[in-house]
Amino acid sequence: MDFALNEEQTAIFDMAHAFGQENIAPHAHQWEKDGTIPKELWPEVGALGFGGLYVSEDTGGAGLTRLDATLVFEALSMACPSVAAFLSIHNMCAKMIDTFGSDDLKARHLPEAVSMEKVFSYCLTEPGSGSDAAALRTRAERTNEGWLLTGTKAFISGGGYSDAYIVMARTGGDGPKGISALIVEDGAEGLSFGGLEDKMGWRSQPTRQVQLDDCPVPAGDLLGEEGRGFHYAMAGLDGGRLNIAACSLGAAQQAMDLTLDYMAGRRAFGQPIDQFQALQFRLADMEIDLSAARVFLRQAAWKLDTGAPDATKFCAMAKKLVTETGSRIVDQCLQLHGGYGYLADYGIEKLVRDLRVHQILEGTNEIMRMIVAREMLKA
Secondary structure (H helix, E strand, C coil), rough: CCCCCCHHHHHHHHHHHHHHHHHHHHHHHHHHHHHHCCCCCHHHHHHHHCCCCCCCCHHCCCCCCHHHHHHHHHHHHHHCHHHHHHHHHHHHHHHHHHHHHHHHHHHHHHHHHHHCCCCCCECCCCCEEEECCHHCEEEEEEECCCEEEEEEEEEEECCCCCEEEEEEEECCCCCHHEEEEEEEEECCCEEEEEECCCCCCCCCCCEEEEEEEEEEEEEHHHCCCCCHHHHHHHHHHHHHHHHHHHHHHHHHHHHHHHHHHHHHHHHEECHHHCCCCCCCHHHHHHHHHHHHHHHHHHHHHHHHHHHCHHHHHHHHHHHHHHHHHHHHCCCHHHHHHHHHHCCHHHHHHHHHHHHHHHHHHCCCHHHHHHHHHHHHHCC
């Protein structure tokens, strides 16, 4: 394993960072106020190849490794972790279609997903099943034309905003083997949405319940095989955990950069506050933690790319470590800003709010501990 980025990886990071700083960062505060991300942003993102980061090149994607993809999410999160995380969700959907979809389904959905002319959201969580996803109750009843979907999905990023939804629904009996994946397009009969959730962070992402009331889905929009939906969902989680960790990493790095600039210009007791040894020690501790988190994340991504047998364990460990490290660093950065850190104009308080949810989604950090412990105790 090489700990240095190669020339191509450096170019990927630089391209994503430059795009984020020019097209996202100047608007992030306003988009948060508006509670939405302008739809016209996404085709610009798609033009860079970021709509199908790990979709195979044969089907129009960028064909990047999961390590390469973490660089994109890290760089974009330096502009806005809410926007970067939403892109991660879309990419998970695109990869799922590319990997498990029939040729016909891929031909109908994948080109627009890769170009981001069609934005996808992912519907797994329900009001009564979060960490226990296999207990979901949304049902898909077979009809002559396909399926009728009935149920409610909760905490859906892009609910009422996205153009299509990958919905996990029960087509068989209880447990994970009775779950299938189906694609529901916006505007479908029986598809509706709850009110906009008033969230702590990720406020630029519209989040709503997705409600399905005898919603018809054509047979051709069954994604993959019947009864394999839960397997598909779990297959996407390792990479999703890397992505959300990368979003925490990028936001923490941005907070560090802002804090260093602030401390160099802020004077107290006759000198810049970055000259006080006690504060220098705090900066050093944060830099050490951030660097360690970055190396660990990239090791986990490398294991996933190489198919290492302990990849799932390392993805879980990286998700826990990096998201908690990121939150701790942005909180310390706010403290070093003093009262100014509490003001929206300085950009730190938004990062504190945005990163908090990273310890909850893609499997809570408690679930990450369960995964690690289970792997440790295997005979």
